[in-house]
Amino acid sequence: MSPYQTLSGLLKQLKLSHMLSQWESIETQALQQQWSYAQFLLALCETEAQRRSEMRLKRAITEAQLPGVKSFTTFEFSHCQDFNPAPLMQLADQVSWLDRAENCLIFGASGVGKTHIASALSRRVLEAGKRVKFFSATALVQLLQQDKQCLQLQARLRKLDRFDLLVLDDLGYVKKSEAETSVLFELIAHRYERKSLLITANQPFSQWDTIFPDSMMTVAAVDRLVHHAVIFEIKAQSYRQQQAAKRTAT
Structure with a gap:
């Protein structure tokens, strides 16, 4: 297996679903903009963290049973x-x-x-x-x-x-x-x-x-x-x- 296939398999095993779906596009951006390894890893982690935060909020709103969308x-x-x-x-x-x-x-x-x-x-x-x-x-x-x-x-x-x-x-x-x-x-x-x-x-x-x-x-x-x-x-x-x-x- 290539490193790319191995990485995808590990991300799936670790249940990092959003990182799995986004890492290739982020890698392309990193290569084009000459990011450091740390910048690339940070971008990957940020996209996973943001997605998890969005899903947590969605579950919390459903659980709260607020009366409609009010702000x-x-x-x-x-x-x-x-x-x-x-x-x-x-x-x-x-x-x-x-x-x-x-x-x-x-x-x-x-x-x-x-x-x-x-x-x-x-x-x-x-x-x-x-x-x-x-x-x-x-x-x-x-x-x-x-x-x-x-x-x-x-x-x-x-x-x-x-x-x-x-x-x-x-x-x-x-x-x-x-x-x-x-x-x-x-x-x-x-x-x-x-x-x-x-x-x-x-x-x-x-x-x-x-x-x-x-x-x-x-x-x-x-x-x-x-x-x-x-x-x-x-x-x-x-x-x-x-x-x-x-x-x-x-």
Whole structure:
């Protein structure tokens, strides 16, 4: 076998698939531009590393189950004139807040873009190499209820610990019942100072008695969430209603 055949066989054996598909074209470029051996090897390693990074991100996005392709570049911050995006961008650029198990809480009326922001921030966290899981709050609460009935709640909570960031979207739609709110409180208590939560909600904390039936539980839940948290409040007219009005006008 020629050295070329041997090299291809070894790259396949080592499962360096992208390097295998690219090394000949990179070798041609290296010869034309008179690269050193180190430059050639560096280029080969960089193409493999980039491909693996892309595949890791693709798997992480699939696992996270984000609601559509959302980004900060597609969010109309001008729609929220009183909202300062600088602290939000800091969370997106410096994900060390996840290592400190800090939370992100986003409040605002329906339609102002809370889910869009939560999804965009989650995407940036994924790009930084962290693991994320996105849930509607009602879906997660129902899942936790089922686990509790099967005596598997603690196992589920430990399983969710794999994720650096757990997103609960639209917390305000959780029904005010002892069964639902008890598992929600257990989730908040379990992740306190352990892992981060990102929560969006229509109601400010002063109205969370509509979520938790017991005022003591409300205070305890809020206390744990805000102890290490960055809080955002979006005050704007519903973006969806504005768009509907524009379509009607035309």
